[in-house]
Amino acid sequence: MRVTDGIVFRQAIHDVSLLRSRLYDLQRQGSTGQKFNTPEQDPIATERVRLIREAEQAAVHYGKNITRSRTQLEAADSALGEASNLLIRAKELAIGMRNATVSPEQREIGAAEVRSLFESMVGLANTQAGGEYVFGGFGTSSRPFADDGTFVGDTGVKEVDVGPGARLTVNVSGAAAFTAAGGVDIFAEIDELATALSGNDVAGIDQAIGTVEQALTQISRSRTDAGLKLNQLDVASSVRDRIEDSLGREESGIMDIDPVAVFIDLNATAQALEEALAVSQKVSSLSILGG
Numbered sequence: 001m002r003v004t005d006g007i008v009f010r011q012a013i014h015d016v017s018l019l020r021s022r023l024y025d026l027q028r029q030g031s032t033g034q035k036f037n038t039p040e041q042d043p044i045a046t047e048r049v050r051l052i053r054e055a056e057q058a059a060v061h062y063g064k065n066i067t068r069s070r071t072q073l074e075a076a077d078s079a080l081g082e083a084s085n086l087l088i089r090a091k092e093l094a095i096g097m098r099n100a101t102v103s104p105e106q107r108e109i110g111a112a113e114v115r116s117l118f119e120s121m122v123g124l125a126n127t128q129a130g131g132e133y134v135f136g137g138f139g140t141s142s143r144p145f146a147d148d149g150t151f152v153g154d155t156g157v158k159e160v161d162v163g164p165g166a167r168l169t170v171n172v173s174g175a176a177a178f179t180a181a182g183g184v185d186i187f188a189e190i191d192e193l194a195t196a197l198s199g200n201d202v203a204g205i206d207q208a209i210g211t212v213e214q215a216l217t218q219i220s221r222s223r224t225d226a227g228l229k230l231n232q233l234d235v236a237s238s239v240r241d242r243i244e245d246s247l248g249r250e251e252s253g254i255m256d257i258d259p260v261a262v263f264i265d266l267n268a269t270a271q272a273l274e275e276a277l278a279v280s281q282k283v284s285s286l287s288i289l290g291g
Helices: 005-032 043-097 104-125 174-178 186-198 202-255 259-290
Strands: 159-163 166-169
Touching: 043 104, 043 159, 043 174, 043 186, 043 202, 104 174, 104 186, 159 202, 166 202, 174 202, 186 202
Parallel strands: none
Antiparallel strands: 159 166
């Protein structure tokens, strides 16, 4: 087959068109920093990026769950620490007031302080974080403990998603921490100590020392529970961060250009286009002269 000037000219024009399109694409990549901007430019990569971004959105959701849960558990842990301090003070008062040299009037003063400890304990049992009561189970919008120490919350176990297929329990039971469900009714024991002091009842004061010690152990168990759950959240947070980082790197690998490679390709394509234009012009001139 004889190659005519017309065939050569059409090929030259085709080469110019392809090189111009390639040059435009490289210029776009250089200005946007991305390999493609529309699904049509790379449908397979576009679908993969869509899936990655869905996973990234899920990771953000997990992060919010972890942050909110950590705030509530830290508040619970702090409240339990303060509750322990109140019980230590109640025990100190009981030990000090059991002495035979202490007068009824002094014990009445001690009873007043114990009643104040009772009120403070109710306040701690009704601790809030992020607008939610942390010891109320699912009942986070209303006080779980009445003023007299009665538990009016629920024993619901709150779980949240912290990762793909991973859920954690993120609340401390108010019933287990403060009521007989955990061993002793802390409010009842504090109230009995106040009654014993007010009634100058040495035997009752002695008995209260033992029950306050039990209450301290009970609070300690609940605080340990909070600490373990905080540790689990820390682990979940680290895993979530690694997943998010991995997804970000994968998306970047799909979407982001290599600036150096694009610059080199851009220069080479621009040079090739100049050469192709020169060829097309030469072929066109020869064709005119030959015609």
